[in-house]
Each structure stands twice: as structure tokens, then as C-alpha cells.
Amino acid sequence: MPVTMTSPPRERAEPERRPAPRTRRRSHGGRRRRALTGAAYAAPTAVMVGLFFLVPLGLVVWMSLHRWPLLGKPTLNVPNNYAGVADNELVVSAAWFTLKYTAIMTVLLFVVAFGLALLVQHRRPGVGFLRAAFFLPMAVGFASASLLFLGLLSDEIGPVNDLLSWLGVVDGYVSWTSGSAGSALGSAVVLVLWRFAGFNMLILLTGLQAIPVDVYEAARIDGASRWQTFRRITLPLMRPTIALVLTLMSTGSLLAFDQFWILTRGGPDNSTTSLVMVIYREAFIRLDLGSAAGISVVLLAVLLVFNAVQFGVLRRRSE
Amino acid sequence: MPGSSTGSRWGYYVTGAALAILFLFPLLWSGWASVRTDTGFGLENYDRLFTSDNGIRPYHVLNSLAVSALTVGGTLFVATLGGYAFGRFRFPGRDALFLLTLAILMVPYATILIALYVLLGWLGLEDSLIGLSLVLIMFQLPFSIFMMRNSFEAVPLELEEAARVDGCTTFGTLVRIMLPAVRPGLITVGLFAFLTSWSEFFAPLILLNSTDKFTTTLAVVNLRTASHGSIDYAALEAGVVFMAVPCLLLFAFMQRSYVRGFTSGALKG
Numbered sequence: 001m002p003v004t005m006t007s008p009p010r011e012r013a014e015p016e017r018r019p020a021p022r023t024r025r026r027s028h029g030g031r032r033r034r035a036l037t038g039a040a041y042a043a044p045t046a047v048m049v050g051l052f053f054l055v056p057l058g059l060v061v062w063m064s065l066h067r068w069p070l071l072g073k074p075t076l077n078v079p080n081n082y083a084g085v086a087d088n089e090l091v092v093s094a095a096w097f098t099l100k101y102t103a104i105m106t107v108l109l110f111v112v113a114f115g116l117a118l119l120v121q122h123r124r125p126g127v128g129f130l131r132a133a134f135f136l137p138m139a140v141g142f143a144s145a146s147l148l149f150l151g152l153l154s155d156e157i158g159p160v161n162d163l164l165s166w167l168g169v170v171d172g173y174v175s176w177t178s179g180s181a182g183s184a185l186g187s188a189v190v191l192v193l194w195r196f197a198g199f200n201m202l203i204l205l206t207g208l209q210a211i212p213v214d215v216y217e218a219a220r221i222d223g224a225s226r227w228q229t230f231r232r233i234t235l236p237l238m239r240p241t242i243a244l245v246l247t248l249m250s251t252g253s254l255l256a257f258d259q260f261w262i263l264t265r266g267g268p269d270n271s272t273t274s275l276v277m278v279i280y281r282e283a284f285i286r287l288d289l290g291s292a293a294g295i296s297v298v299l300l301a302v303l304l305v306f307n308a309v310q311f312g313v314l315r316r317r318s319e
Numbered sequence: 320m321p322g323s324s325t326g327s328r329w330g331y332y333v334t335g336a337a338l339a340i341l342f343l344f345p346l347l348w349s350g351w352a353s354v355r356t357d358t359g360f361g362l363e364n365y366d367r368l369f370t371s372d373n374g375i376r377p378y379h380v381l382n383s384l385a386v387s388a389l390t391v392g393g394t395l396f397v398a399t400l401g402g403y404a405f406g407r408f409r410f411p412g413r414d415a416l417f418l419l420t421l422a423i424l425m426v427p428y429a430t431i432l433i434a435l436y437v438l439l440g441w442l443g444l445e446d447s448l449i450g451l452s453l454v455l456i457m458f459q460l461p462f463s464i465f466m467m468r469n470s471f472e473a474v475p476l477e478l479e480e481a482a483r484v485d486g487c488t489t490f491g492t493l494v495r496i497m498l499p500a501v502r503p504g505l506i507t508v509g510l511f512a513f514l515t516s517w518s519e520f521f522a523p524l525i526l527l528n529s530t531d532k533f534t535t536t537l538a539v540v541n542l543r544t545a546s547h548g549s550i551d552y553a554a555l556e557a558g559v560v561f562m563a564v565p566c567l568l569l570f571a572f573m574q575r576s577y578v579r580g581f582t583s584g585a586l587k588g
Contacts (some may be wrong), residue, residue, distance in 0.1 A: 011356040037489050040409020045464060049420050052457040056434035057426065063434060119335060121582050126335065132574075134345065138353035139566040141518020143536050146446060147543060148349045148559045151552040157352055158552075194345060199558070255429045258520050262540060276429045280525070296430040307425060 009291040051312035064297045068290035070283070074197070081294030086280045090270060091278055091295060098275045101185065105192060109249050110242075112193055113200035121208045127154055131205075134198035140193060146262035153177055177264050182269035188272065191259055196252075200245050207241025208234070254303060275299055353557040373545050375538045375561070382448060383517060383535040389452035390516035391509050392460045398508055401460075402467025402501075403493055407479070417464070424461045432525050433486065438528065446528045454526065455516045461542075463508040470504030471497065510573055512529075514566055526561040535562060 064081050066074040085091050120131050121250040137145065153176040153319065164170045176187045219229045222265045235242075260266055266273035275295065283292035356363045368374050404410070405417050435454055436445070444450030474497060482492040498505070523534045533541070539558035542551055 003390045035410040038404045038410040038413070041400040041404035041408065041489075042410070043400075045404070045420060045460065046416055047399055048453075048457050049416070052435065052438075052454060053423050053426075053431075054419075056431040056438055059434035059438060060431050063437065068437075093474050104418060116338070119331070119338070124331075126332070130335050130339055136567075136570070137342060139345070139514070139570045141514075141520070141536060141566070143520035143540055144518060144562045146561045147539065147555050148345055149511065150543065150550075150560075151352060151556045152345055152348060154550075154552050156550075156552050157355075159348060167347045177334070177361045177474065178510075190360070198342070216406060251427055257429060262520075262543060265544075276521075278434065279429070284525070285435075289433055289437065292433045296433055300426065300430045303427065303430070304425070 018188055036067060044241050060293050060296050060300075063290055063293035066290050068288070068293065069288055070287040074290070077290065081290045082298070084291055085298055086295050087281040088278075088291075089280075090273065090274070093270065094273045094275050094278045097272065098256065101188075101256060101272075101274065104185075105253040105256075106246060106249045108189060109196060109200060110246060112197045113245065114204055116197060117204035117208055121205060131198075131202075134154060134201055136198065137195045140195070142258045145195045145261060145274060146259050148190060149187065149194075150177060150263055153187055178268055181268060184268065184272045188256075188259040191263060192253075196249075200249065203245050203248075204238070204241060207238045210241075211237045214229055243311060247310055248308070250306065251303060254299070254306070349556045349563075352553060353560045355553065364553040365561070367551060367554040368542075368557040368561065371542075371551065373538075373541050373552070375535055375558065377537040378531060379533055379535045379575050381533060386448050386452050386455070386523075386534055387513050387516045389449065390455045390459065391512045393452060393456040394463050394512040395505060395509055397456060397460065398463035398467045399493075399498070399501075399505070401438060401464045402469075402471050402504075404498065405464065405468040406471030417468070420464050421461050423458065424462060428458050429521065432522065436525055446532055448527075448532060451523055451534075452516070453524045454522055455512075457507075458522075458564070459512050459515060462511065466504050466508050467501065470501040474500045510569060513569065517566065518562060 004061060024101055046214055047154070047303050063074070065078040067077040068074040116134050120127050120134070140148065153160050153173065155161060155173050159168065160176070161173055164174075165172065172181065177182050178184060215233055215237075216229065219233055224232070256274045257280070260272050260274050260277055261280075264272040276299075279292045279299075282288050282295065341527060351460060353364050354360050354362065369376075401420075432454075439445050439447070439450040439454070442450070444453070478496055478500065479492055482496045487495065518536055519534075520536050520540060523537050524540075527533060527537065537560060539555070542555055
């Protein structure tokens with residue numbers, strides 16, 4: 001579905017009319033048999049989606065209404081898990097931190113990815129190399145990338161401190177990932193920019209290339225400046241693609257885990273502890289699955305509202 | 320048009336080169352750091368990676384390979400049949416099931432993983448590589464089903480018609496006519512299923528308990544999180560390289576195929 005939004009609107013009705021010519025010529029029984037065959041082919045998908053998506057979705061809500069220890073019998077305790085969410089100081093600070101991180105990350109990642117996409121949108125010598133270079137970090141798993149940056153930013157073997165003190169930017173050693181709340185957050189931001197900018201660049205690139213060349217041509221003939229062309233043509237026509245990448249970025253940031261778990265360990269002093277880290281801690285360190293489910297349901301609700309609002313706003317503005 | 324004057328062309332190449340260096344530097348550095356030793360260059364860091372107390376063991380690699388094989392195989396199986404069904408058949412509930420599959424993207428997995436942990440326990444699949452693979456397959460489905468449906472829709476109807484006239488069953492048509500035609504889509508789906516399952520961290524962290532079930536990613540991260548006191552950064556970078564090399568090789572060899580898969584499938588929807 002998300003990629004659908006990058007295609008021009010006139011193509012959107014297409015899938016509806018496709019299967020028609022084949023089935024129309026068939027007898028009633030033949031059509032029914034064909035429908036049954038189709039349903040049979042879809043059965044594995046239905047089983048997977050039902051068992052491993054719908055059931056856990058209901059189960060997480062059900063669990064949030066119970067005292068649910070890791071071992072032992074669950075008992076109904078509604079609404080203690082939800083009341084606990086608001087009382088839990090760590091949850092509140094993690095929620096604020098996660099929101100702050102999401103805002104910073106989404107803005108920076110979007111600006112960088114869009115900049116890269118504009119840089120490599122035209123065919124010219126060397127552009128393939130640049131696209132590959134920006135996209136290559138996606139080949140490294142995110143957990144591995146976090147470990148890579150842990151070494152890169154470390155005092156012990158990392159070149160960053162030496163490089164920056166040679167340039168005169170810093171004086172002596174800075175402990176980037178654990179020295180202060182600001183530098184720990186900054187380390188994670190740089191890591192995510194490096195790892196995900198190329199991926200988002202690729203999505204934005206497909207949107208940029210879907211804009212017909214003659215639209216630009218017409219603007220040029222009308223004497224529009226490059227900035228006017230960008231504001232009046234590129235941005236409005238890119239809106240569906242922009243909506244997609246913004247949703248992917250903000251959802252991904254709200255669910256941040258690997259980068260903080262591995263790079264900063266949530267520190268210093270829990271200053272970079274994200275909500276998903278708290279869920280993990282409630283479930284597998286405090287062994288209270290009910291509380292973890294409660295936080296999950298709240299996060300889930302926030303995400304659904306967030307995405308609905310984002311789509312609503314972006315759609316209204318494009319009409 | 321940009322790049323028309325010599326000045327802006329220079330600006331483009333200088334900016335591009337500087338950015339490319341920034342993006343490639345961490346990768347090149349980790350390769351360099353993984354072979355750098357006190358005395359020069361050598362494989363001592365890799366040696367420690369595989370022999371230290373909480374280093375990688377052969378069974379960690381086997382576990383990762385098993386999970387990747389199950390996930391790639393399972394994803395291809397479910398997504399091929401599902402894509403064929405969604406792309407070529409009409410049956411009641413088709414559109415609802417398709418939308419429901421895509422909705423998995425809207426409900427990010429971190430929020431339901433606690434429930435999946437409990438559910439797999441009920442199914443007798445707790446702390447199991449099969450259970451982990453089933454969950455990873457489910458998370459791959461939205462992208463894979465979408466991709467395969469579009470690939471099947473893009474195959475000309477005449478091809479299928481001809482096979483039917485020749486007396487092929489729908490399954491025979493699928494195997495003999497359709498599968499060769501949707502090969503780029505299959506490669507893309509398989510590649511992404513491998514990349515995800517090979518490097519996934521959060522799902523195995525939650526779903527696997529015993530160290531002999533750990534995947535390589537868990538084992539490598541353990542070098543950092545289970546170390547009390549000093550971290551062996553050089554061995555860590557060796558671990559990063561060890562994990563990244565198969566993915567980088569696949570990217571390099573299959574770039575043409577998956578770019579074709581993307582442009583022929585996903586973007587037509």
C-alpha cells in the first residue's frame with residue numbers, strides 16, 4: 001500500500017478492471033471453482049496473518065487487563081497496568097525522551113534524505129556510484145551498525161576523537177556515547193542518519209522521477225526560477241511520497257530500541273531510555289508482562305492516532 | 320537544468336565526493352579496525368571473536384543460517400501463493416485479507432512482540448528457532464505479498480490463457496509459466512527476507528532465551544552487553560564485518576535483479 005501512493009493517481013483504478021475479461025466468459029460453476037482455487041492459494045497468508053498478527057493484537061490488549069507474571073497464573077487487575085503507566089516515572093521520562101528524539105530524528109532525516117535525492121535525481125556520470133554509496137549502509141544490519149558506531153566513537157580505537165581534536169573542534173577526549181545526555185542522543189542521531197538516509201533517499205527518488213519532465217519544461221518556458229519550480233511543482237507533486245517517508249521515519253523513531261540499547265545503554269542516567277526499552281525492562285527484567293502490555297497498548301494507540309492525523313493533514317492540504 | 324555551467328558541475332562533484340566519503344568511511348574503517356592489531360595487521364581480532372568466553376560459536380552461525388533459510392523459504396512459499404491468489408483470482412474476502420496483510424505495517428512489531436512471546440509459549444514454540452522464523456515471516460508478509468501481487472498482475476494474460484488451452488491446471492500454470500515470469504520479484508522478496516532475518520536483533524532478543532539458541536547477531540551484541548568492565552572493541556568490529564560481508568556480497572551480486580524487481584513490481588501498483 002505505501003508504495004502505491006507514489007504512483008500517479010490515474011493508475012490507481014487499474015487493478016480493479018484487470019481480472020474481469022477472464023472470468024466473464026466462464027460458467028457459474030467454473031467461476032465458483034476458480035474462486036475456491038484462489039481462496040486455497042490465499043489460505044497460507046490468511047493463517048499467518050490470523051495466527052501471528054490478529055491473535056497477538058487481541059492478546060496484547062487482553063494481557064494489559066491482567067496481572068500477568070512471566071511465570072504463574074494471570075489474574076484480572078484492570079485498570080492497574082494503565083494506572084501504573086502514568087505513575088511510573090521511568091515511563092514518563094522515556095515517553096518525553098522518545099517524543100523529543102522522534103521530532104529531531106524525523107526533521108533531520110527528512111532534510112538529509114531529500115537533499116541526497118535532489119543531488120542524485122538526474123542521470124549524469126558518477127550518479128550511480130553516489131546512489132550506491134548512500135544506500136550501502138542499509139546492507140549492514142541495524143544492530144551491527146550500532147556496534148560499528150560504538151567502536152567508531154570510542155576513545156579506545158575510534159578515529160573520531162583524534163580527528164576532531166586535530167581539527168581543533170574538541171579539546172581532549174570526549175566520551176560521545178555516555179559522556180552527557182546531549183552527546184549520547186547526538187551519537188544515536190548520527191548513526192540513524194548514516195544507516196537510513198540512503199533508504200529514504202531511494203523512496204523520495206522514485207517520487208521525484210514520477211514527476212513528468214514536461215511539467216518542468218512548461219515552468220522553464222514561463223520563466224520560473226529554480227526555487228519557484230521547487231516550491232510550486234516539486235513539493236506539491238511529491239506530497240504522497242513525502243507523507244510515506246515521514247510516516248516511516250516517525251513510526252521508526254517512536255519504536256527506537258537497537259540504537260539506544262546497544263550504543264548508549266539508555267544512559268547516562270536513563271536520559272536516552274526509549275519507550276520500547278521500558279517495555280523490554282518491564283517484561284524481562286521486572287518480569288511483569290501485564291505492565292509491558294499496558295505500555296504497548298498505549299504506544300500502539302498513540303501510533304495509530306499519529307498516523308491517522310498525519311495522513312489526514314497531508315491529504316487535506318493536497319486537495 | 321542543474322549542471323549546465325562548469326561551476327555548478329564542479330560544485331556537484333565536490334559535494335558528491337565529500338558525501339560519498341562520509342557514507343563509505345564507517346564501513347571502510349570497520350574493515351580496517353577489524354584487522355588492525357597491536358603489532359600491525361592480522362586476524363587476531365577474529366580469533367578472539369570466535370574463541371573468547373562470550374564470543375561467536377559455530378552453532379550461533381548455524382542457528383542464524385537455519386532461521387534465515389526457514390524465513391526465506393517460508394516467505395517465498397506464502398508470498399508466491401498469496402501473490403498469485405491476490406493478483407489473478409477473485410474470491411470473497413480477497414480485498415479485506417490483502418488490506419489486513421498490509422495493515423501489519425501500521426502496527427509495528429515492537430508493540431505486539433510481548434504477546435507473540437506468550438502465544439509461541441502456548442504453541443509449544445517458546446525459545447525455538449521455528450517460532451522465531453514464523454514471526455519473521457509474518458513481518459515480511461506486507462512487503463512480500465504486495466511485491467508478488469504486483470509481479471503476478473504484470474504478467475500478460477495471454478501467457479496464462481495459452482497454458483490453460485494447453486490443458487495446464489492452475490498449479491501447473493503457476494509452476495511452469497508464472498514462476499519464471501515473476502523471477503525478479505521472487506529474488507527481491509527473498510533478498511529482503513534474508514537481510515532481515517540474518518540481521519534482526521529485537522525479535523530474537525525477546526523470543527530466544529537460551530544461549531545455545533542464540534543467533535549470531537545476539538552473540539555479537541552480547542560481546543558488548545555482557546562484558547563487565549572493558550569492551551573488546553576490535554573483536555566487536557570483527558563481528559560487525561563478519562555479519563556484514565554476506566549482506567554486502569548479496570547486494571553487490573543481486574543489485575541488478577532487485578532493482579528490476581522494484582521497478583517492474585512495486586512501482587506499478
